[in-house]
Each structure stands twice: as C-alpha cells, then as structure tokens.
Amino acid sequence: MKKRGFEIVSRYDKQQIQLPQRQTQFAAGYDLQAAEDFLVPSIWRSGALPTPAALKPVLVPTGIKVFLPSDEVLLLVSRSSGPLKRGLVIPNSVGVIDADYYNNPNNEGEIFVQMLNFFSQDYWIHKGERICQGIFTKYLITTDDVQNTIKRNGGFGSSGK
Ligand SMILES: O=c1ccn([C@H]2C[C@H](O)[C@@H](COP(=O)(O)OP(=O)(O)OP(=O)(O)O)O2)c(=O)[nH]1
Numbered sequence: 001m002k003k004r005g006f007e008i009v010s011r012y013d014k015q016q017i018q019l020p021q022r023q024t025q026f027a028a029g030y031d032l033q034a035a036e037d038f039l040v041p042s043i044w045r046s047g048a049l050p051t052p053a054a055l056k057p058v059l060v061p062t063g064i065k066v067f068l069p070s071d072e073v074l075l076l077v078s079r080s081s082g083p084l085k086r087g088l089v090i091p092n093s094v095g096v097i098d099a100d101y102y103n104n105p106n107n108e109g110e111i112f113v114q115m116l117n118f119f120s121q122d123y124w125i126h127k128g129e130r131i132c133q134g135i136f137t138k139y140l141i142t143t144d145d146v147q148n149t150i151k152r153n154g155g156f157g158s159s160g161k
C-alpha cells in the first residue's frame with residue numbers, strides 16, 4: 001500500500017491536473033500548481049493605502065489532496081521566486097496540511113494556497129503555474145500528550161476560533 005502521495009480531488013477529475021513533482025535531483029519541495037487561471041489582485045488596487053478588503057488573502061485552488069502517515073505533515077512554503085518575480089506572498093507564512101485533512105467531509109481535503117500580491121499590478125496565475133512547494137516532515141508530540149479523537153471536518157478554522 002502506498003504510504004504518502006498526492007491525488008486529484010474529484011471536482012477536478014479529468015481536467016489535466018498535474019500532481020506535484022520535485023524539479024531537480026535533490027529538491028526538497030514538491031511544487032504545487034494552480035488548478036485554474038486565478039486572479040490575485042494587487043493589494044494597492046484601491047489607492048495609496050491598501051484597504052482591509054485588499055489585504056484579505058485569496059485562496060488559490062490546487063485541485064489536489066495529500067495522504068500521509070498520521071505522524072507526518074506537509075508544509076506549504078513559498079517558492080523564493082514568488083515574491084521576487086511575481087509579488088506573491090503566502091500570508092500564513094507556512095501552510096500546515098494535517099494528515100486528517102485528507103478526504104475530510106467538507107472539501108475532500110483539497111489543498112488551497114493563501115496568497116497576497118504585493119506588486120502594483122494585478123497578477124493572473126495561469127493554470128499549471130507552480131505557486132508554492134510542499135515539504136513532507138515528521139512532527140513530534142509531548143510526553144503527556146492527550147490523544148484527541150475529534151475528527152477533522154474541514155480546514156481554515158473548522159476547529160473553531
Ligand atoms: O495553507 C493552507 C493551510 C491549511 N490548509 C488546510 C489543511 C489543514 O489541515 C487545514 C487546517 O489548517 P490549520 O490547522 O493551519 O488552520 P486552522 O485555522 O487551525 O483551521 P482548523 O481549525 O480547520 O484546524 O486547512 C490548506 O489547505 N492550506
């Protein structure tokens with residue numbers, strides 16, 4: 001049985017979604033692609049100072065989900081060229097993709113990438129463009145960790161404030 005890997009979520013079935021890949025021999029990150037053309041508006045779009053609305057991140061769909069052992073996590077981190085060449089930053093700094101997010105009843109575990117565009121021009125991400133990289137790693141728990149049995153039923157605040 002496969003231990004860890006990526007799959008396409010059903011809403012993007014047969015839509016030529018590419019599974020993340022490492023680009024070079026010893027690359028640590030699996031580059032995730034945008035599942036569709038997607039606009040990331042400039043934070044400066046409404047004037048001299050960004051408004052609160054302009055500072056709300058967009059969620060770029062990837063069309064993929066990840067399965068992994070329960071003691072591992074996939075970390076979504078920026079590509080170094082994201083801010084430098086496209087003005088795109090990941091405002092949550094590092095996206096944490098938990099093992100129990102896979103196939104959750106709310107969105108099947110589809111991975112989304114939060115983004116803001118710090119450049120002055122709006123930016124259209126094209127379908128298939130590599131928007132961040134995912135790094136697999138193990139996580140540790142405390143000695144007196146209380147094993148939680150609550151099931152995840154979504155993401156982005158699904159466990160409450
Ligand atoms: O950039 C991200 C970050 C998270 N997630 C998904 C996977 C993750 O397992 C879930 C919850 O993320 P996290 O625990 O970081 O956010 P939260 O605000 O604590 O949400 P929740 O209450 O659902 O745990 O949302 C993404 O798709 N992209």
Ligand SMILES: [Mg+2]
Pocket residue numbers: 159
């Ligand atoms: Mg959480």
